[in-house]
Amino acid sequence: MKLCIIFPPLPFGWTPVAPPILEYLAALTRQADPSIEIQLISGSATPEAYKSVECDLAAISILTPTAVSGYNIADSLRARGIKVVFGGMHASAMPEEAKTHGDAVVIGEAESCWPQVLKDFRAGTLQSFYRGEQLELTNMPTPLYGMLKNNHQFRIVNTSRGCxxxxxxxxxxxxxxxxxxFRPIEDVVRDVAAIPEKMYEIGDENIWWSSETKRAIELFTALKGSPKKYMAFGSLGPVLAPEGSRMLNAARESGLLSVWVGWDAISEHSLKAYKANGKIGVDRERAVRTLKDHGIDVSLFYMLGSREDTFDDFKRAIEVADRLGVSMHPSLVVPYPGTVLSREYEPYIYKDLGWEYYNGSYALFDHPDPMMTPELREEHFYISLLEQLSLPRVLRHMMKVPMAGFPYAHILSLMSQLPVRKGVKIAFEQWKANRESVRAKRQK
Ligand code: SF4
Known part of the structure; x- marks a missing residue:
């Protein structure tokens, strides 16, 4: 039996990060049935590869912006007699929809049900839906790092799940x-050792939690001997906690170069509307300076164009980036299916914009201020993004990357901005060319 695991192309093309599900699901498959032959396809690297694939079963993992291309891939594979199983966040949020393009859907985390999916497929008794449980993370296999070629430069390690x-x-x-x-720390250390590259990424939603700084320090202490460097997502609250300084020193000594922070909204007002309680009231700018003082670079991710945001927020974001000397990466707000926001915004969502528009560069819902038209929000988004990524700003940010991370953190800073800048310029031109057709969809 041959299984092909597919991650459809991301909206903005190839990225240096290997899609983690590919090598991880390969490891789960190997654990369940070592006799299965496995092929991995990263759609961003080889968008046409699925057309010539020969396999018995295809597992396609979809996020909302990749759902439509995932469905197209599935339709074409099924037309050739290949069975398709969907999984991933979008399939879990929209299982009935995914089922219309597949033979089965895994809802939620795969570990508890993947062996059964494989067994049922072999027996010809594939079920329509499999519901994964949220198991303790004590028996996760090491992903088959290195199995995916395609010149990806970073692989992902996970140390925890949930929020x-x-x-x-x-x-x-x-x-x-x-x-x-949390995963056992020794399992994380084992996985880091198995990564072939010198740099990696910790893919958790948060590498340190206010209530769990002791655990974070233990993890960093265990990673300290590794020659590898990494970046991670982290929140700002724990940085200012009494033990924050000790934690940050341990993090830097463990190889942490750069932390990506969900800034989420420029104004406290919008943070409150998002009920982002872990961020409200935190002195966020002081926390960013504290991180940099400890030799860790910072990149901020934030959203623009919510129903509470104004055009002033677009401008203030640039001021924040310049004041803090960090790179900032905006997206337009996306009400992903399955979230509270998608239910709150339901009456205002433009229903004729399909999932392929849920990529952070389209205005997907009506705004209460008639001046904030969808097209103006999109145009301001591109202008704001290109300002954030202007060459002088990128170079200025790089000069402010802490020297403790030299040269890796400086290279990372450039790698996370210059290719994006090129992609954004292309996307902006495409947006201008397509705006008539998008306008027509909104007016339906
Ligand atoms: S954005 Fe909010 S809910 Fe989501 S992982 Fe971060 S803190 Fe948790």
């Missing part, structure tokens, strides 16, 4: 649950 907060825009809690489940 207790309730940010309305976020899919983490609906998918992974409210309880933070």
């Amino acid at each position: 207790p907060f309730n940010c309305t825009f976020c899919s983490v809690k609906p998918f992974f649950g409210a309880k933070i489940r």
Whole structure:
């Protein structure tokens, strides 16, 4: 039996990060049935590869912006007699929809049901839906790092799942649950050692939690001997906690170069509307300076164009980036299916814009201010993004990357901005060329 695991192309093409599900699902498959032959396809690297694939079963993992291309791939494989199983966050949020393009859908985390899917497929008794449980993370295999070629430069390690907060825009809690489940630290160290490259990424939604700084310090201490460097997502609250300084020193010594922070909204007003309680009231600018003072670079991710945002927020974001000397990466707000925000915005969503528009560069819902038309929001988004990525700003940010991370953190800073800048310029031109057709869809 041959299984092909496919991650459809991301909206903006190839990325240096290997899609983690590919090598991880390969490892789960190997654990369940070592006799299965496995092929991996990263659609961003080889968008046409699925057309010539020969296999018995295809597993396609979809996110909302990749759902439509995932469905197209599935339709073409099924026309050739290949069975298709869907999984991933979008399939879990929209299982009935995914089922119309596949033979089976895994809802939620795969570990508890993937062996059964494979067994049922072999027996010819594939079920329509499999519901994964949220197991403790004590028996996760090491992903088959290196199996995916395609010149990806970073691989992902996960150390935990779940989040207790309730940010309305976020899919983490609906998918992974409210309880933070940690992997045994020795398993994380084992996985890091197995990564072939010198740099990696910790893919958790948060590498340090206010209630779990002791665990974070233990993890960093265990990673300290590794020659590899990494970046991770982290929140700002724990940085200012009494033990924050000790934690940050341990993090830097463990190889942490750069932390990506969900800034989420420029104004406190919008943070409150998102119910982002872990961020409200935190002195966020002081936390960013504290991180940099400890030799860790910072990149901020934020959203623009919510129903509470104004055009002033677009401008203020640039001021924040310049004041803090960090790179900032905006997207337009996306009400992902399954989130609280998608239910709150339901009456205002433009229903004729399909999932392929849910990529962070389209205005997907009506705004209460008639001056904030969807097209103006999109245009301001591109202008704001290109300002953030202007060459002088990129170079200025690089000069402000802490020397403790030299040269890796400086290279990373450039790698995370210059290719994006090129892609954004192309996307902006495409947006201008297509705006008539998008306008027509909105007016339906
Ligand atoms: S945005 Fe971060 S803190 Fe908020 S719910 Fe998602 S993972 Fe949790």
